[in-house]
Amino acid sequence: MDPKRDLQTASCWSPVFVHNPHLDAMTDDFLYHFNLGTKTHNLPAMFGDVKFVCVGGSPWRMKDFIEYIAAELDMKDPKSDYPNICVGTDRYAMYKVGPVLSVSHGIGIPSIAIMLHELFKLLHHANCSDVTILRIGTSGGIGLAPGTVVVTKQSVDASFQPKFEQVILGKMVVRNTDLSQSLAEELLQCSKELNQFETVIGNTMCTLDFYEGQGRLDGAFCSYTEKDKQDYLNKASEAGVCNIEMESLVFAAMCKLSGVRAAVVCVTLLDRLKGDQLSSSHDVLQCYQKHPQVLAGHYIKKQLSAKAGPP
Template sequence: MEDVRSVPCCSPVGVENPHLDKMKEDVLYHFSLGTKTHNLPAMFGDVKFVCVGGSPWRMKAFIEYVAAELSMEDPKSEYPNICAGTDRYAMYKVGPVLSVSHGMGIPSISIMLHELIKLLHHARCTDVTIMRIGTSGGIGIEPGSVVVTKTSVDATFQPKFEQVILGKTVVRNTDLDESLAKELLQCGIELNQFHTVVGKTMCTLDFYEGQARLDGAFCSYTEKEKQDYLHKAQEAEICNIEMESSAFAAMCKLSGVRAAVVCVTLLDRLKGDQLSSSHEVLQSYQQRPQILVGYYIRKQLNAKVKPC
């Protein structure tokens, strides 16, 4: 597997679209930002870490947490939403850290990533690390465990992301940065606050039938068939299930940035489909990915890095 750390220092965020060079203006519509209306290099040129997650509320909580962790907290600051001109996504920034919501599912995160990658490219950002933090359903592991994704697989357990483009199916690689995953695992060991593992993550197109749940509006299979499927997933070394990792992995790999998926498991799907833990317990679980990623960012910024 490719080690992205071998990329030369000051590696830019890549885009593979020759049409962009011919455009007089690039409007990042779903961010309410643009190359003519905003000075993107001035606003975002110092970004080194981007953290994305489904909920706008969660991503604001994350930037507040990181600000405190990095001792950048301003008591007077309310960390305004940079994308306040739209209701699609939310974006917050403190120092070199950008926090962006992506909604739920592959279509939503794909739209966000297209515009995020272009934003980082237009801002001339270099050596960027992008991490998705979120929640998931575990397979045979204790609720509250944090899974750092090694590779994302589809619902047939294959490590690929398929997309139909111009009527043709395009298949893209879904491996994530191996060295980054190891670094995050080491951070989990150093924190020693919760169980952290590296494993495969299954990315589905649906929350109910696509994840073998029995509690949706429709269900065409039995409890035994569900259990057989999930046990096969476990045998394939799949640790958890969510709905964004394959598109995230494929798009980050195309752009040449280091990327990781860090998700906490809210339940063990082998034991049930619905969340029964208290609100307080679930809240504490949801904070674990941000604790791990916040620790990683602080550790990286505190490390002595030779200037480019």
Template sequence: MGKSLKLLCKDSAACVADPGQTRFDLLTRGALSASSCLLPSDGSCHSDSMAAARAEAKEHENSHNNCLIQLANPHVAAMKEDILYHFNLSTSTCDFPAMFGDVKFVCVGGSPSRMKKFIRYIAGELGLDHPGEEYPNICVGTDRFAMYKVGPVLSVSHGMGVPSIAIMLHELIKLLYHAKCSNVSVIRIGTSGGIGLEPGSVVITRQAVDACFKPEFEQIVLGKRVVRNTDMDEQLVQELMQCSADLKEFTTVVGNTICSLDFYEGQGRLDGAICFYTEKDKQAYLQAAQAAGIRNIEMESSVFASMCRTCGLRAAVVCVTYLDRLKGDQITSPHEVLAEYEQRPQRLVSHFIKKSLGKV
């Protein structure tokens, strides 16, 4: 695949708006400084240095830290105004660098209420929470998505399924571009059905695969089939796995994830309104998936991996498993148990954020 996006770095600083001119003046302001470098779409900085491997790795890290996001779309730069319709935000009415320029971590999940809970949680973990603190929905005026921010962390809901998260990601990536953000990690935190894992286990996705176990995302663009890669950022995967080892709180595995287009037939469930296969058929499919290194099933990871990779963003998917699909289809655990399971990816990602910021 061609290098469809480049991250271009140059000396810059985030513009800071007059707080009286924006309804979001409560958001944290920040300035960005950067030095020149060029990043290919896999997020790695090119270096001509022949220094030792350790020095080169350090240079890679420093370069990545200072690279600004550029879009894989030349048309946006020519637009006088960019309306992020589903966020109810516009470049003509909002100062994106002032509002979002300090963002380094974007956490996304299906449910608006879950993402609001997460922003409250991470605020406390980072010492940014205060008694009576409110975290208003930045996307006020629309019920499509919800967005919350504290410090360098943005928390965004994406709804359910590939079409919904794809819409959100287009506008999120443009938001980060207009805000002149650098060194951003995007992590989906969610729930899933496990394959051969005890309920409550956490899966960090290495590759998102389709229902035929192929590591690709297929989309029809202008009547033509376009296939893109669905690898996650391997370094980020390993960093998250190390964070789980630091915590030692729950079972965490790295594996591949099926991204299904459906909750019922697409995932081999026997309890939907339509089903023309048997329990034996289902078991054969899930066992084949397990043998192929697949550890869970959800509904967003392929387009998430594809779009983030195409746009040079470090990306990871961290999902807890609610049940072992080899043993059943319906989620029967008590609500309080599921609520604790739901917090596990949040605790893992929170530890990663704190560790990245030197707060551990």
């Protein structure tokens, strides 16, 4: 298959692609950071029914999400504490209920990239198809009230360019960061149906750092002024950037390569034009962090209901 093809618009029953001919020569593929393997585990039996994958930075948050979606889908088991499938490793956590998989990815591009390599191989080995992947997380907003959810239109780098750059074998490789626009619109419609919090579609800036890389003034080092920061964030806003986080570039690039519908759904915890540190109470922040999972849950429930048809 031509890797340049827009896989986001592939047929709805397309498989999860991996683009690595070397995998065919391997008698065993051990997914080291998941502690799962093709010889040690029956991956099709364990994961073959997965249709929705939600990923987020925190293991705790992803366990909270699987408990939430289990209740939403009426699959909650009072006898189960939803054990981590990736037992034996402390890199990532993975939970599953029915067709929904919930996986943590840590902080930053390197951490989520490692997880995605193994996640896509897992889904491929399990013969999964028609998979939708949502990154649900937190972010800093630009000109948005805290608690607003941003569904990413396109992920851009710190220079506001829609591309992910990675050095491979000493050469710079540039990959596209397109996301499914139809999925973004579907999620926006879901938010309107929920009518619980503000949701917008806009560009998301992905950076390599939480402090200087995002123009903060409160890191251990800072060589610029408040005016410099404000000028930069205003330029970002003019480029259509609504929020800032640290994973969406590689997430968008790798999801496109794998042929899955994908979206980034992040809540803003603060308006970066007004400050750099979180001032909301713990309870308020906890409430904000549930907004993406509520939106994802509504979307998944709606999709499953539509596929089930009328009772």
